[in-house]
Amino acid sequence: MSLNDVFMIVPSSPALSGVIWFTLLVIVLYMARNHAHRGILTLSEAIHNSFRLSARSVRLLRDLLIKRNRDVLLAQGREATERIIEREFERIDATVRKDLSDYPALHRHLNEEITAIDENFAGSTDVPPTPPAWVKAVEAVAKIPASKGDPTVGNILEDIHQSLVKSSTRALEEYRKASTKRHQLLQKMMPHWRNVLKALQQVDKTVNSLLSRSVMIDRLMHDYEDILKGTDKAQRMLSSSSMTQFFISGFVLLIAVGGAFINFNLIARPMSEMVGGSAMMMGFKTSSIAALVIILVEISLGLFLMESLRITRLFPVIGALNDKMRIKMIWITFIFLFALASVEAGLAYMREILMEDNQATLALLSDTGGVEVAKNSALWITTAAQMGLGFVLPFALTFVAIPLESFIHSMRTVLGVVAVAFLRALEWLLRLIGNLSRSFGKIFVHVYDFLIFLPLGIEKLIHNKEGGKKTADSSSSNVGGVA
């Protein structure tokens, strides 16, 4: 008995069978209406609640992640600011050691200069010539009442006059000599003045440098306090800084990858002379892998060198080494790097020889049948450039450590931001699905009622009729009561 046989209640008429089935279905649906409504609404509510709970869990996780991101960001910011402040203090220390340690000597020098100026100044003081002692005698003579026609008085006065003229001439000459001497003393003061001025300018410069550094430290300390307090401003600032660092360091790393690629091409071919040209490892030529390993070793050595120089802080173990060991490590990594750079220069030279050999063989095997390829006299420039590149690139790759450190540190923040955005989107999606399920529950209830609209309509009519009858009965009884 197939499904079709079950459906065909009236064998000759499928339409009639359909109508009968529909009627039966409507009756069943009408009878099960209340239970079906409750079932649909309960199911939709259950789905809604489960999604709401999931969304809540995601929100909690997101909040946790935001808090964690914030903590990490602030910790990184605090560490970076501490490092900068530390460096500023080191600079101030260096300035103080370099310039202000000489301050006692400078002070003594200034004192000596001032004493010398003082002495010269004292020596140059303008002392008026002392009047001759007999001037008072002249005054007494001058007070003698002059008698007319007395030549003696006239002669005496004439003598006095001549003596005075002589005396004043001599005094004037002495005064001039003394003035010249004083001028010479004043002239001697000039270099002392200049020395004092120079010393004071130096002091001014040093003090100004210290002042500007102190202003910077003030600003950094302000930022540091903000970070310690965990203010939103500090967080925004650090987050923005991390994003910028991420993109800039990513860009520089891309350039470094380009450099590494060129380096790889320089040494991959000649490496086949060392490790063989046919051996394969994991689907790659062994010579290519060897070249790649050499470049990676160079980059690792560069990282260690930068760590030992305390330029980067990727490996705390290296940073924590004592200075003696650290300096040893600097030399060891540098020597290895130098050796590898020399090897690369040699390989670059070998590459050129191999290329020439290959070209010669190909020319021999070509249709020309061994016509010698014309030699380019400027070929040594290419060889030299290749060797130079081979030597310089390992050292250039050393500096990859700096952007790499920035990239790694900022990547933590960027990944955190991306993860938060993802969780936010997930939460939104879960909430949407939850709300949609509830709405769909209500829609299904309406669709259900739409399918059984006919019995529902009849039920409504009956209710209305019964309601009208009851109303009429109650009103008539009321009227009778009043009457």
Add this chain to the structure above:
Amino acid sequence: MRTGYKSLFAVLLFTAFFLQGCNNEPEVPNTRGVYMLLDTSGTYTKELKQAQRVINYILSQLGPGDSFAVARVDTGSFSEKDIVAKVTFQDRPSMANQQKRVFREKIDKFIKTVKGSAYTDITGGILQGIEFLNEAGTGHNTILIFSDLKEELRKGYKRDIPLSLNRYTVVALNVTKLRSDNVDPREYLDRLENWRLKVESGGGNWRVINDMTRLEKIFGNQ
């Protein structure tokens, strides 16, 4: 959190080993082996200059680790004595280049001094080629037949042997038309078809290259 990372790493490592273990197919070496048969029958000797070009092209294409042999097709070609020159290139590219030069000199000398043979035992040459390449252990093997494909066997020589050419590519080069082919082209087409069936029934790939300016087709996608 760190335990989580460790677990993830362990799972990845395990998966990698598992996948590696599942790959039971024997690894095919990435080296190429070429065995070239030169028809030295009377009518075809004048075509050997073309063969020299083909040999030079193949030498330019092969690299360290590859094997190459050139053998003549004469009355009885299933013999090491018919191998004119053979080489397995050393791992160092500079040494490989030197080997190529020496190989070329040997071929030049052979072409200058070659004498025509009365019979053409191509099947014997192919059997010798299979033996040589199997011993060389190369990954991608090619047998080149520089001939008009007209096999003529001396009385008593038996060559109705099935060829085992699994993973081999057989390339017929410069299949010239004989005078009789011009009279009845079906002879030429039948000859090609017979060789194709013979090679393909042995599990090999069959290819014909008559345009000597398209030698890059010899190695196809290898």
